[in-house]
Amino acid sequence: MKKIALTSLLLMSALSGAAHADTVYVNGTLHTLSKSDFVQSGNNYTAYIDVVGDNGQQLIFDIDAVVGGNGYQQITYQKICLQMGRWGCVEPDIREIISEDFRYVVELDVSCSGIAIGSDLDNKNEQVDGRVANKYREVKLLTQNTLVTGGNCQQLKVAVNGLELSSISNISLDVLIAETF
Amino acid sequence: MKIINIAISWLFLPLFAFANGANSELLQPQTGCPCYLSKNAGAEARLASVGLTPVGPDYPGGPIDIIDPREQIIPIEPIDPCLPYPVVAPEPVLAAIDVNAEPIYIGGVMYKLTKADFIPVYRVDYIYRPCSIPQPVWVLTGYKTTIPVDGDYGQELHFEISGRSDGTEMALQASCGDFSASDSGSKYFISKTMSTNQSCQSMKLTFTFDGDSGLPQPVSADNKLSSAGPALIELNVIIAESF
Numbered sequence: 001m002k003k004i005a006l007t008s009l010l011l012m013s014a015l016s017g018a019a020h021a022d023t024v025y026v027n028g029t030l031h032t033l034s035k036s037d038f039v040q041s042g043n044n045y046t047a048y049i050d051v052v053g054d055n056g057q058q059l060i061f062d063i064d065a066v067v068g069g070n071g072y073q074q075i076t077y078q079k080i081c082l083q084m085g086r087w088g089c090v091e092p093d094i095r096e097i098i099s100e101d102f103r104y105v106v107e108l109d110v111s112c113s114g115i116a117i118g119s120d121l122d123n124k125n126e127q128v129d130g131r132v133a134n135k136y137r138e139v140k141l142l143t144q145n146t147l148v149t150g151g152n153c154q155q156l157k158v159a160v161n162g163l164e165l166s167s168i169s170n171i172s173l174d175v176l177i178a179e180t181f
Numbered sequence: 182m183k184i185i186n187i188a189i190s191w192l193f194l195p196l197f198a199f200a201n202g203a204n205s206e207l208l209q210p211q212t213g214c215p216c217y218l219s220k221n222a223g224a225e226a227r228l229a230s231v232g233l234t235p236v237g238p239d240y241p242g243g244p245i246d247i248i249d250p251r252e253q254i255i256p257i258e259p260i261d262p263c264l265p266y267p268v269v270a271p272e273p274v275l276a277a278i279d280v281n282a283e284p285i286y287i288g289g290v291m292y293k294l295t296k297a298d299f300i301p302v303y304r305v306d307y308i309y310r311p312c313s314i315p316q317p318v319w320v321l322t323g324y325k326t327t328i329p330v331d332g333d334y335g336q337e338l339h340f341e342i343s344g345r346s347d348g349t350e351m352a353l354q355a356s357c358g359d360f361s362a363s364d365s366g367s368k369y370f371i372s373k374t375m376s377t378n379q380s381c382q383s384m385k386l387t388f389t390f391d392g393d394s395g396l397p398q399p400v401s402a403d404n405k406l407s408s409a410g411p412a413l414i415e416l417n418v419i420i421a422e423s424f
Contacts, residue, residue: 030339030421032372060291062417064343064370122368140368142343144417174341174372176419178291 031175033158038171043162048155049175051112056151061117062176063110063143067160069168070135071104071124102126103164108141112153118143123164135166146180292328294344296414299324299388321410323351323389328418330357333381336422342371342386344416351411352391357381357420365391369416384418 031049038045076097081089104124110117124137141160156175162168302323307315342355345368352365358380362371390410 030341030374062291062341062343062419064341064372066370140366140370142345142368142370144343172372176291176341176421178419178421180291 033171033173033175035168035171038158038160043165043168045160045162045168045171047158047173049158051153051156051177054149054151054153056148058146058148058180059153060176060178060180061110061112061143061145061147062178063108063117063158063173065108065141065160065171065173066138067106067108067141067162067168067172068136068138068170069104069106069162070166071102071132071137072164072166073102073128073132073135074099075131098131100127100129102128102132102135104135104137104139105162105164106139106141106168107159107161107163108143109159109161110143110156112149112156115147115149115153117147117156118145121163125164136169292418294326294386294414294416294418296324296411299326299386299414301410302387302389321390323387324410324414325385325387328384328386330381330384330420332420333358333377333379335376335379337374337376338381339374339419339421340371341419341421342369342416344369344414346388346411346415347413349411350391351388353416354387354389355384357384381420384420386416386418388414 033047035045038047078095078097080093080095082091082093084090102125105121107119107121109119120141120143122139122141124139158173158175160168160171160173301321302325303319304322306318306320308318309315340355340360340362348367350365350367352363353369354363355361355371357377359377360373360375360381362373364371
């Protein structure tokens with residue numbers, strides 16, 4: 001049984017060609033992923049982790065992350081005229097319009113071989129007055145589920161999506177798959 | 182807001198009690214009632230000075246300097262002539278709580294704790310109102326629980342605690358022997374790998390109210406304890422061995 005799981009796993013990894021962070025064993029040991037374990041696409045980060053030991057038993061998934069990065073504040077520029085002359089504007093200027101909306105929204109989405117495990121969304125949005133000097137924010141994202149995948153959970157996909165922010169600077173993600181009693 | 186309303190209504194009670202016997206311009210402070218009432222004929226009685234000392238000058242017992250509101254029981258006789266008061270705050274009677282006594286086994290078993298697994302922690306506080314003995318109230322300050330831990334042989338352990346409370350911001354403190362960690366907010370995430378030198382025998386989890394939102398209101402000490410605080414607490418605790 002174990003051998004079959006292992007060979008199919010090798011096949012999977014050979015076929016998919018995706019970046020593999022590591023292998024997680026279904027026995028309650030923990031895996032910690034950092035930003036460098038993820039593949040970046042814009043502000044979306046994805047990691048694939050092989051799962052060994054799903055024999056159809058009930059599994060507990062606990063995937064938690066702390067995601068830090070810089071929030072987003074829109075600043076637009078508008079051409080204005082300070083003084084109009086006979087032939088048009090004699091004193092043009094540029095006005096800065098700073099949005100009162102500061103946004104930092106991150107989503108964590110976890111699935112295993114196409115089976116949805118869980119997702120979480122959190123934000124550090126703020127109504128602000130003026131330009132935000134320190135844009136660094138952190139959110140905690142927690143997913144947790146207990147389910148039977150029928151032995152089909154072979155590859156865990158963990159996606160950290162920066163929905164409304166300028167950049168993600170650090171990810172600290174714990175993956176734990178355990179068996180129930 | 183409610184408390185203020187009640188406090189204001191109390192202010193006017195003694196006025197009726199002293200309205201008849203007063204001749205002087207300024208009423209002398211009454212026993213146990215540190216209020217000075219100025220009385221002008223026809224004019225509205227006015228509260229000139231309000232002291233908040235809970236013990237009057239004719240207190241029959243020995244001298245009491247300061248009453249510590251944090252003390253559980255204050256031995257004050259009902260000395261206010263107009264306001265007989267129960268002053269000894271009874272201990273909060275906690276309903277028998279079925280706290281999860283099952284130990285945490287090290288090795289990747291997840292323990293799911295809910296609000297029912299936590300014991301509410303109360304503090305006895307006093308509402309100070311002019312002209313009356315402080316009223317004892319119970320204030321919910323947080324929750325706590327202790328779970329035995331089995332299997333710490335000195336190996337490297339990974340503590341993974343995650344969960345949330347419904348909208349109420351609290352500070353979570355987790356400790357087990359040498360292990361100690363904390364987190365706060367309405368979402369909690371603790372992840373720490375360490376060896377505790379076999380000192381982790383019981384996991385202590387304590388929540389204390391931290392934020393401004395969703396704080397429980399004080400309940401009168403003679404009321405039954407109502408369920409206050411966050412509607413939901415979910416906490417998952419895993420102690421795993423690391424490779």
